Amino acid sequence: MLQTIHFGKHSRQFRNLKAFRKQVTFAQEGAEEALPDDLRVELIDGTFYEMLAPTTIHQAVGGFIHKILLDHVLTHGGPCMPFAAPVDVQLDEDDKTMVQPDVLIVCDRKRFQHGRVFGAPDFLVELLSPSTRKKDMQYKLHKYGHAGVREYWIVDPKKKNVIVYDLEHEDFPVIYGEKDTVPVRILDGKCQVDFSQLFSFIGFLYD
Amino acid sequence: MTKLTLDQMILITTMLGYTKEELIYDCGLSQETVQKILHAPQDPFTEEEKNALESLVYHPIWQGMTKPKQENTVHEDSTYGTSWRKERSEEPTTTITWKKQGTYTLQDYLKIPDEHRVELIDGVLFDMSSPYATHQIIGMQIYTQISNYIAYHKGRCIPFAAPMDVQPDWDDRTIVQPDVFVVCDRDKVTRRRIFGAPDLVIEVLSPSTRKKDMNLKRIKYQRAGVKEYWMIDPKRLKVIVELFGEHPEISLYSFEEQVPVSVFQGDCKIDFAQIYEQVRFLYEQPD
Secondary structure (H helix, E strand, C coil): CCCHHHHHHHHHHHHHCCCCCCCCCCCCCCCCCHCCCCEEEEEEECCCEECCCHHHHHHHHHHHHHHHHHHHHHHHHHCCCEEEECCCECCCCCCCCECCCCCCCCCCHHHCCEEEECCCEEEEEEECCCCCCCHHHHHHHHHHHCCCCCCCEEEEEECEEEEEEECCCCCCCEEEHHHHHHHHHHHHCEEEHHHHHHHHHHHHHHH | CCCCHHHHHHHHHHHCCHHHHHHHHHCCCCCHHHHHHHHHHCCCCCCHHHHHHHHHHHHHHHHHHHHCCHHHHHHHHHHHHHHHCCCCCCCHHHCCCCCCCCCCCCCHHHHHHCCCEEEEEEEEECCCCCCHHHHHHHHHHHHHHHHHHHHHHHCCCCCEECCCCCCCCCCCEEECCEEEECCCHHHEEECCCEEEEECCCEEEEECCCCHHHHHHHHHHHHHHHCCCCEECCCCCCEEEEEEECCEEEEEEEEEEEEEHHHCCHHHHHHEHHHHHHHHHHHHHHHC
């Protein structure tokens, strides 16, 4: 019962399409089901974050990275499985956090449960947009590092750069520019995403 | 400083009554380590596990007690300063009570003798080992450049260098000592410590603090409202500059560049080429 009251209380904020941050107690599992389907949200430590519909650039970048990863897995085999959003990830194996990363790879097949990913994926990519910037660069970086994600990329389509956190080896954030080819470290660097190809391909979207 | 033996550490861990969940989730030990501590202490422990265990049972008293006791008698002979010195050296051994990591407060922190540098983050005590020469020179050079800038422009901001206590969360569970920091709101500066978040914090990474500076303290500073956070990596000769706030930014610089301080609208630039010149001889020394 609680979850409907909580949602009811905040429903107005959910519908006026503003970036917002509201503290909602995730009282019972299933509260997320109480939200309308046309509203995409993420839940981080009991706080709901609304996800606005992505832009074409956002989708083109995400799709491109996913395609490179999928091609690599299809040719080389192996247990790793790439996905593109939306896929629910129950990051901490609890009911307080449910995220939808833009692109992810899960190598441990035991993590697939009830149509979601249960636990930390091995590799994650988040594409920055003005409304998710703070969440992706701060809260999520911390959450992902803590949960045991091995590698995290933050792609900024506006500045055309990529920040790579090799969380597994506690390596420095490395920043790549728009002309760089970025290796996926968890795939032994054999799989590489060519950002100059990507940005020349979608360059017209910026005009 | 006397090292605890493995047996002592295991004994203390069990004595303090940590539960399995606390060990795993709060203290960040691995399942395997916890299993070993609680059920099979006779198994060999790796160096990493020993270090993790040590941070768990770390207690200032233990170190305080190994200090030679005659400190009292030495000072009794001198004519002045006797009384307070005596008081200070006795205090810690009599009043700090042994607690679980995560439950220490400001009161415990203040009782720790000055010669032991520690930080308190969310009730957990961290030992701060003495920094390397490179670390100190870099920190001091940055401090000097910033304070010169402020003095030249007659600014209201105050630069600080460690050791200076900062209470970023306004509570008694966290007290940190950033390497270099700048506070622009003078109301935050009290006689004994800084109350609230500094505007700019600079940490020079070292092998022992790297992980803490890049994760725990980073998120602490961000949540407390620090505007700009620099992590300086002397090993890889890099500077990571993070701007927190509503529109976060992250940039990387090498030790050949001039790094702008955003708190001063980029007007103040720290010359890392000059700083590197100062420490270059240390890099050329054999290990």
